Amino acid sequence: MVIAREIMELVEEDELLSEESEDENSEMSDSALQDAFAKGLLKPGMNVLVEKPKQFANNVDAMKQCLADLKKDLPWVERLDLTNPPVEDVLAKMGGKKESESNGEVNANDDFQREMYFYRQAQATVLEALPLLKKNCIATKRPDDYFAEMAKSDQHMQKIRKKLLSKQAIMERSEKAKKLREQRKFGKKVQVEVIQRRQKEKKAMMTAVKKYQKGMTDKLDFLDGDERERNAPAKGASQKSKKTLNKKGPSAKRKYKDQKFGFGGKKSGKKWNTKESHNDVSSFRAKVANAKGPKGKKGKGGKQNKRPGKSVRRKMKARS
Amino acid sequence: MSTLKRKRGGRLPEGKKAKKVKTVIDEGKPPADNIQENKDEISIPPPVSMGKWTNKERVLIFSSRGINYRTRHLMKDLRSIMPHSKADTKMDRKDKLFVINEVCEMKNCNKCLFFEAKKKQDLYMWISNSPHGPSAKFLVQNIHTLAELKLTGNCLKGSRPLLSFDPTFDKEPHYALLKELFIQTFSTPRYHPKSQPFVDHVFTFTIADNRIWFRNYQIIEEDAALVEIGPRFVLNLIKMFQGSFGGPTLYENTHFKSPNMHRRELRLAAAARVQERQMVKEALRAKKAELKPEIISDVTDKVFDTPAPEKTVKIQTEPPEPQEKKKRKKKPFQRNRKKMGSKKL
Numbered sequence: 001m002v003i004a005r006e007i008m009e010l011v012e013e014d015e016l017l018s019e020e021s022e023d024e025n026s027e028m029s030d031s032a033l034q035d036a037f038a039k040g041l042l043k044p045g046m047n048v049l050v051e052k053p054k055q056f057a058n059n060v061d062a063m064k065q066c067l068a069d070l071k072k073d074l075p076w077v078e079r080l081d082l083t084n085p086p087v088e089d090v091l092a093k094m095g096g097k098k099e100s101e102s103n104g105e106v107n108a109n110d111d112f113q114r115e116m117y118f119y120r121q122a123q124a125t126v127l128e129a130l131p132l133l134k135k136n137c138i139a140t141k142r143p144d145d146y147f148a149e150m151a152k153s154d155q156h157m158q159k160i161r162k163k164l165l166s167k168q169a170i171m172e173r174s175e176k177a178k179k180l181r182e183q184r185k186f187g188k189k190v191q192v193e194v195i196q197r198r199q200k201e202k203k204a205m206m207t208a209v210k211k212y213q214k215g216m217t218d219k220l221d222f223l224d225g226d227e228r229e230r231n232a233p234a235k236g237a238s239q240k241s242k243k244t245l246n247k248k249g250p251s252a253k254r255k256y257k258d259q260k261f262g263f264g265g266k267k268s269g270k271k272w273n274t275k276e277s278h279n280d281v282s283s284f285r286a287k288v289a290n291a292k293g294p295k296g297k298k299g300k301g302g303k304q305n306k307r308p309g310k311s312v313r314r315k316m317k318a319r320s
Numbered sequence: 321m322s323t324l325k326r327k328r329g330g331r332l333p334e335g336k337k338a339k340k341v342k343t344v345i346d347e348g349k350p351p352a353d354n355i356q357e358n359k360d361e362i363s364i365p366p367p368v369s370m371g372k373w374t375n376k377e378r379v380l381i382f383s384s385r386g387i388n389y390r391t392r393h394l395m396k397d398l399r400s401i402m403p404h405s406k407a408d409t410k411m412d413r414k415d416k417l418f419v420i421n422e423v424c425e426m427k428n429c430n431k432c433l434f435f436e437a438k439k440k441q442d443l444y445m446w447i448s449n450s451p452h453g454p455s456a457k458f459l460v461q462n463i464h465t466l467a468e469l470k471l472t473g474n475c476l477k478g479s480r481p482l483l484s485f486d487p488t489f490d491k492e493p494h495y496a497l498l499k500e501l502f503i504q505t506f507s508t509p510r511y512h513p514k515s516q517p518f519v520d521h522v523f524t525f526t527i528a529d530n531r532i533w534f535r536n537y538q539i540i541e542e543d544a545a546l547v548e549i550g551p552r553f554v555l556n557l558i559k560m561f562q563g564s565f566g567g568p569t570l571y572e573n574t575h576f577k578s579p580n581m582h583r584r585e586l587r588l589a590a591a592a593r594v595q596e597r598q599m600v601k602e603a604l605r606a607k608k609a610e611l612k613p614e615i616i617s618d619v620t621d622k623v624f625d626t627p628a629p630e631k632t633v634k635i636q637t638e639p640p641e642p643q644e645k646k647k648r649k650k651k652p653f654q655r656n657r658k659k660m661g662s663k664k665l
Contacts, residue, residue, distance in 0.1 A: 057569040062562060063493045066454045066570065070500050078375050078510050080519065081483035081503045083490060108529035119546060122524045122537045125484035126544040133519060140539065142476070142518045149477045151400055151549065152466060163469045262635040 077136050082128055086120030215320045375509035380424050380450075382408035383435035391435055391443055393465040397551045398433065400466075401521075401536070402506065403478035403514035405433075417446075417565040424450040431505045432564075435460075442579045445555065447501055448564040454497060455564050458532075458555040459579065466550045473538035473547035475521040480508040481536075482522040489527065494560055494571040498532070499525075521549060530575040531556045586653035 036042050106117040133140055142148075150157075208222035250258070308316070381399055383391065387410075399405050406427050411420070411434075424432050434446040443463070448455030464471065483506060489499040506523055508515050524535045532555040537546040560571040 056572040056574045057559075058494075058572070059568075059570050060493050062568070063454075063497050063560070063570050066562060067493070067497045067500055070449060070453055070497070070504070072375075072504065074375060079483070079503050079507050080480060081485065081507065083485040083487055083499075085487050106526070106528045108531070114528060114533075117528075118524050118526050118533060118535045119537070121486065121526055122484050122522050122535070122546055123544040125482055125522055125524070126539055126546070129482050129519075129522075130542060130544075138519055139517060140519050141542070142520065148516060150474050151397075151477045152474045156467065157474060160469050160472050164472070258637055259635070262637055263639045 076132070077138070080129070082125045084121065084124045084128060086117055087124045087127070089116070089120060215316060218320065371511045373509060373511040373513065377404055377431060377504060377507075377509050378427070378429040379405045379431040379433060379505055380408055380427055380429040381405045381433045381435075382423075383410055384413050384437060385410045386413070386440060387435060387437040387443070388440060390463050390465065391437060393467060394463050394551055394553065395435060397466040400477055401475070401481075402508065404508055404512050420446075420448075421450060421564050433505065434565075444558075446565065447505060449501065449504070450564055453564055454501065454560060454562055454570065455567075456498060456501065456560045457558045459558060459576070460553050460555060461531075462552070462554045464550055464552045468550060471548050471550035471552075473521075473540075473549035475538050475549055476516045476518060478508070478512075478514050479516040479521065480510070480519050481506065482519060483507055484522055484524040486526045489525070494557075495527070497560065497570075498557070522546070530573070590651070590653045590655075 033042070106114055108114055130140060205222060208217075211217050212220065212222070249255075307313075379402060381395055381402075383395060387395075399407055406429055408423060408427060411423070413436075420432060420434055424430070430450045432446070432448050432450055434448075436444040436446065438444065443460040445458045445460050446455060447458070483503060485499055485502075489495045502525060519539075521536060521538050524533075524537065526533045526535075533552075534555065535552050536549045538549045539545075540547055556576060557571075557573045558576050559569055559573070561567045562570050
């Protein structure tokens with residue numbers, strides 16, 4: 001009988017607590033279920049066990065009571081506590097507020113902002129507290145000859161100082177190295193330019209000399225080349241010559257190869273041995289394939305490329 | 321009568337000097353540590369109006385077994401910057417928490433800071449007002465001790481701190497209660513025999529991201545130029561109790577997620593990712609293995625087929641632009657796998 005009462009209490013408790021009709025305890029015994037059904041708690045259909053959302057304790061009254069009990073009526077001098085928002089961030093205002101603080105809350109993930117927030121809060125406290133301390137005759141500055149034990153030993157402070165100095169030295173060294181590298185790069189560039197210019201000049205001179213030797217020009221203007229360079233119009237001429245060169249651009253051979261092969265990338269199937277490429281006989285020149293070698297051309301071609309004989313050469317030289 | 325009886329208020333009997341061996345600091349006349357000088361040579365400032373030490377606050381700082389070096393150093397640092405603290409031996413984890421109340425009573429302390437380490441990974445801190453008062457449990461994170469070389473400030477050992485609180489502490493009742501607890505625990509009582517009369521550092525308690533951040537700064541200049549001394553840590557409130565180390569729960573932090581749950585979530589996320597990839601592979605395999613229906617092609621279908629127009633062949637005449645390098649994603653949860661051949665002969 002005792003057991004039944006307990007179960008009845010359970011049922012009653014459930015009745016009080018459960019707001020949802022689905023909140024049926026499947027662990028209830030049959031008799032308890034029968035009782036519940038009699039009361040009309042069970043509804044037709046599938047009854048599913050649903051967990052109640054977790055209730056977090058927040059006993060405001062008890063907390064206030066505790067606070068009242070805990071509070072000690074101490075003068076401010078004993079506690080030295082202050083509650084204050086941080087000092088205005090001057091830098092952020094100057095740089096056009098970035099609105100890093102959303103609703104006045106500090107963003108805990110931005111390390112620098114967060115630490116600056118704490119720093120400014122401490123600053124505000126110090127600024128407010130110093131006059132109060134002075135009023136209460138509590139010193140904040142210790143005299144120079146006051147020797148006392150510090151929280152960190154002198155040895156430790158030496159270590160810290162050494163580390164700071166070494167960091168500074170490393171930074172300076174890296175700065176110097178960077179500057180040197182930049183200088184060297186610049187110097188190298190200038191050197192390369194000068195060398196290239198000299199080579200170009202030499203080439204031009206050599207070609208001019210050769211032309212003169214072969215009798216193509218009979219003027220000795222290239223000897224005064226330097227003088228002309230120094231005059232202004234020469235610059236225009238050099239530019240013009242460059243332009244004409246550029247107009248021709250890369251040679252025809254280069255252009256053909258670029259067009260055929262391109263610069264890397266997919267060859268678009270041009271160089272594959274596919275059925276199409278195999279069956280493609282457009283590049284077959286019957287004349288070239290069936291010809292039996294250079295016959296009539298040999299004599300003529302040979303003479304074209306041949307160097308003139310000694311007598312002819314002498315004559316040419318004598319003429320110039 | 322060789323031992324000197326230390327009187328309250330720090331007044332010594334006439335004609336007797338305080339021994340140098342004792343670390344008791346009376347009237348702001350401290351013994352010099354490294355410099356062994358004659359007392360007559362050091363000019364001692366006249367004692368600031370000496371008073372009696374009335375605010376009898378004593379804090380017991382100790383820990384349970386199984387703490388690691390960082391926690392031990394943090395405790396040592398706290399003991400050194402709080403002269404009104406007392407130390408005790410490590411407590412066995414088998415004992416229930418309310419035993420701590422008895423320990424406090426034996427040591428005549430009315431506040432307690434108890435550090436508990438679990439799994440050699442998580443550190444919990446209890447702060448309580450010993451006989452009847454409220455207590456709170458925190459999860460401690462991001463511990464940096466005094467010995468870190470990046471924290472360059474220094475302060476007198478035992479000097480009194482200023483306490484600085486965020487205005488958020490006044491808004492909620494649980495924060496207000498915590499504020500009162502912190503004030504009473506961390507502020508050094510005036511005229512404490514081990515304290516120094518100068519105020520040269522400030523503790524800050526700020527609330528950010530539903531956690532309490534603790535910092536300790538040294539006051540260098542009167543215009544509030546500060547340097548950090550340390551230590552620093554972050555407290556994540558778990559629960560507040562009405563009694564000391566027990567009693568009915570006053571407040572439970574809704575934003576708190578236990579470190580076990582956190583680690584479990586990471587592991588589950590990693591497992592879920594692996595499973596997803598597996599499932600995708602399985603689906604692909606199943607698709608491939610599927611018997612494809614044979615399509616009987618009709619010869620007459622091709623009658624009206626016209627050849628597709630030839631596509632223009634694209635050849636690159638300019639070199640392609642360099643692609644951006646893909647950064648390797650850093651995984652949040654990395655499982656330590658044993659590497660082959662890592663053992664040295």
